[in-house]
Amino acid sequence: MSVLSKEYNACIYARLSRDDGDKLESDSIINQKALIRDFISKHPEIHVVSEKTDDGYSGVNFDRPAFQEMMEDIRSGKINCVVVKDLSRFGRNYIEAGNYIERVFPFMGVRFIAINDSYDSLDRNQSDSLIIPFKNLINDAYCKDISVKIRSQLEIKRKKGQFIGAFAVYGYLKDPEDHNKLIPDTYASEVVRAIYKWKLEGMSQGRIAEKLNLQGVLCPMEYKLSMGIKVQTNFKVRKQALWSPRSVTRILTNEIYTGALIQGKTSTPNYKVKKIVAKDEAEWIRVEDAHEAIIDRRTFDDVQRILQKDIRSAPDEEVVYPFSGYLKCGDCGQNMVRKTYTAGDKRYTYYICSTRKAGKGCSTHQITGDELQDAVLQGIRxxxxxxxxxxxxxxxxxxxxxxxxxxxxxxxxxxxxxxxxxxxxxxxxxxxxxxxxxxxxxxxxxxxxxxxxxxxxxxxxxxxxxxxxxxxxxxxxxxxxxxxxxxxxxxxxxxxxxxxxxxxxxxxxxxxxxxxxxxxxxxxxxxxxxxxxxxxxxxxxx
Ligand SMILES: [Zn+2]
Structure with missing residues (x-):
């Protein structure tokens, strides 16, 4: 299993903006694309599936339509490789760019190539060399204006130390301009989206936690710490906290990701009693659209429904089967239970009434997994x-x-x-x-x-x-x-x-x-x- 044998579905990304002082000749969209196509023609494992162009958009922020479309394609699995002419085409804000290249892309399994900077994320030896192209980016003579922006970004990053214990929920950062406001954290918000997506696809919280740990994604607490004391990487003695089913559940049930801010859930009766009591739901203060949503309302509601169903079915099971919690016996109204048996080298699934199984009456209502699939598929169609x-x-x-x-x-x-x-x-x-x-x-x-x-x-x-x-x-x-x-x-x-x-x-x-x-x-x-x-x-x- 050689790494190189993997196939890549690539997006060609090009960007041009006069405001950035781009050298119009060499940076023209046509030239960028020609260069990239030439490069890809020498890499048979890379297939171009889409081209995205932000013409007239500055590289200072990532709020560009084509860029965002590309991120959508990454999330939906349509592409797993991004190719640009050089890093400055990708972005001129090196903290944000670094966030994408060092955190977001590796997390989502995306190969990133910046041709003129000779950077390819597939080449492991290169991970340190990323600093060099970034430096080039800063040293660009026409980037004076941008370097000011970078400095203020650095300040923001320093201030991020405050997030330790400041309770900005994982997935968000406190807005540096307005500390009462939350803004999505580019990297962590992708992790949150992935967690919701996996849950919808039927993974249990335990499996999700395992997957995150395997991928080396820091759990919320560790992540918070890493933001605050990023420089002191030598102190790695302490055992790292890991993702747990509980921390995943916390993320799956937190309405904050829909943009709603709910406060005042608890209170202390008076200053003498230090006890915290939960307040009535009616007393909670809720503000819709208080900040940018990471998870849309429908996805959130769907996940809540799944969590309810999971509780009713099999909380301990590793995988949540497609029908878990959804099958009811037509006679006694109880849940159907899933059973398997092996014949030859094949495993078969069937379902029977739980009342029957418990020997408390009813009849089997037996149906095989395949029969059920077919029938439900037909019904849906x-x-x-x-x-x-x-x-x-x-x-x-x-x-x-x-x-x-x-x-x-x-x-x-x-x-x-x-x-x-x-x-x-x-x-x-x-x-x-x-x-x-x-x-x-x-x-x-x-x-x-x-x-x-x-x-x-x-x-x-x-x-x-x-x-x-x-x-x-x-x-x-x-x-x-x-x-x-x-x-x-x-x-x-x-x-x-x-x-x-x-x-x-x-x-x-x-x-x-x-x-x-x-x-x-x-x-x-x-x-x-x-x-x-x-x-x-x-x-x-x-
Ligand atoms: Zn029954």
Whole structure:
């Protein structure tokens, strides 16, 4: 197993900015790309899968669209190699650049090549030589302006000593400009994202911790220390703390990563009592979007649901199987249990009712792993198909003029209310005639008049409310159909992973005859939309 035999899917990255004083001739995007292509042509193990160009973006920060797209491709596993002409094309902020090259890329298994600096991360002997190209970067004559920035970056780094015990949660740093604000830590936030991704893919917290330790990723505490006393690398006597299932769980359950800041979870009753008591959830102070999110809300919620399911299924198991916690017996409603047996050199999986297994009644409800996979796959496919069909219908409806849109039900309601008003108005008029004709007295007249007026008023208010609702329905339709996209992602599904189950399914009920029924997520929304669309097809038929 030679390292060189590995294949690399590479992204060619080019950047140009007049503000940086780039030498336009030699640094032109075309020249950069030509140089890189020439280099790659001599490396058969590298395949170009994408080219990213930031034209007109300074190298001082990494907030460049093409660069960020490239990072997305790295996260999704599309590429595992980045090739640039030289380091200055990658970035001119050497602390940030170093962060990517020394920490982020190695962690994500990305090979990084800066051709003119003769740097290739694959070449292990070179890891120290990285200093040299970085120096070149600083010494660049036209970089005066940038060196000022670097100095202030160094100051920031010095200040990072304060993070020890300052409780900036792993994944974030305190904003050097505003100590009450958190900003994502480039390196640690990638680790956080990876932890969530692995969890969604079905790994247990124990396995995640193991993987991180194997990859040499420092646990939050060690990482904090490394930021503070980075210079004193000689003091390596102390035994390093490692990632544990608990520290992984802490990260998986911390809502702070969604951008929400929740404070005031605990308090001390008074100054004499040093005891810390947990406060009622209602008393917590929460601020949404207090800082940049590292994990989007949906991913966070999905992970919380998985953690719940894990607790209900097999907390001690090494791997969390795709269906763990999702299978229910169709008769007794209890969990199904996973069993395996080996025949020849193959291992087979099947599931049976846990009540039956415990000898407490029920029947086996036995189904093999393969049968279950096939059935669930089929179920998902047909649901996805029908969701896509619904969306197409929806698009047609949305292209209709407003008057023909989903205002039908509302219209009927409004017509009825208007009739109510008319009726009460005519009653009211009749009432006056009745009074004049002497059929009713003054007292009765005022009493009835008042009641008719009240009815008219409440009907008018109801019309306003319905109209408002109708307007909102039109405006929010699109937004409330975000769940459709969740299903659409699985249009070409061929196999079932834990992530798929978690995203799409509430539970799978296994019946005695190997039939299954699937309770999908967003069931209410699905039914509502089906009803709405049903109304339309009714209307069309009329
Ligand atoms: Zn059962």
């Amino acid at each position: 047909s649901r996805v198909d029908s969701v896509i069909e619904m969306e197409e219908l929806l698009k047609i409806i949305e292209s209709l003029p407003e008057t023909q849109r989903n205002v039908f039900n509302y219209d009927a309601q409004i017509v009825k209310l208007k009739e109510d008003i008319e009726r009460n108005r005519s009653f009211k008029m009749k009432l006056y005639e009745n009074l004049q004709e002497g059929m009713i007295g003054q007292e009765e007249y005022f009493l009835f008049k008042k009641s008719y007026e009240a009815k008219i008023q409440s009907a008018e208010a109801a019309i306003r409310a319905v109209e408002q609702e109708r307007q909102q329905a039109i405006e929010h339709n699109r937004e409330s159909y975000a769940w459709i996209d969740v299903f659409k992602k699985y249009q070409n599904i061929t196999s079932i992973e834990r992530k798929t189950i978690v995203e799409l399914i509430e539970e799978v009920i296994v019946h005695e005859d190997k039939k299954i029924s699937i309770r999908f997520r967003y069931g209410d929304q699905y039914t509502k939309l089906a009803e709405l669309l049903g109304n339309y097809s009714d209307m069309a038929a009329e």
